[in-house]
Amino acid sequence: MFNFIKFEWQRRWKFFLSGIVVFILTNIDLYSRMLAKKPPNFISVLLISILFALCASLVLDQMGRVYRTLFTDEGYLELTLPLSGYKLLGAKFLAVVLECIAVVLIVGMVLYVDLLFTANTYPEIFHLPPLSWDDVLILVQIIMFILCGYFTLLLMVYLSFVLAKSIFASFKYGKLIAVLCFLLIGKILGVITDLVLINSNFSFGAPGVLVPIGDWAKIFVIIGLLFISTAYLLDRKVNL
16 A cells, blocks of 8 residues: 555646646745845736646646546556555545645745745834744644645535446546535535534533534544445446
8 A cells, every 4th residue: 555655646746746836936036126125027027827727736736636546547457456445545535635735834834934934034114923822723723724624625526436446337437427426425424413412512621622523533434434445346346
């Protein structure tokens, strides 16, 4: 499983590194122009466009990892590996999780350096307030909430692809079936969320808790259901 994750990274590390370099260059350009009170120029627009294209490519690449396994020649090799459907999906999903965490850490460090440099260079204009543990906890919850929403979306896309390729393989227009499956999954998850009766106000009374424990429980239940359903179909290899 971890060898498969390593294989996934070996194919993408140059793309990932290029995104980091472009992000840092874009940040330096925009930040220096902001300090110099200069408007963005052609280079700024070009860097922003390249960065946006790389971000969109990363999202599409992460969404398409199960698609390539099911609908391209690449999948013939992956499906013959001595990995269960749970390990195969787990490796792909864990690789995505690590990539997202790396992106958050890199962006966070760069922005923190910007704020720290501004506070040291212009103390009369900007002061960086000290962060309490409550502030850190709230910030971590916001990041986790966004990431969990993105992971839920990814797993919905993965399950839609697997359903279109396995159970609904006899139907034509597989991509259209995948879109319909995605919409249906979203509707079902909405119903399940309403049926799961968890007290959203239950939060142990801890300070700095932004998202109630009940909401976290719903999120993790949904992610777990999506992962298990997708991995089960991959493991059974129905029409695959």
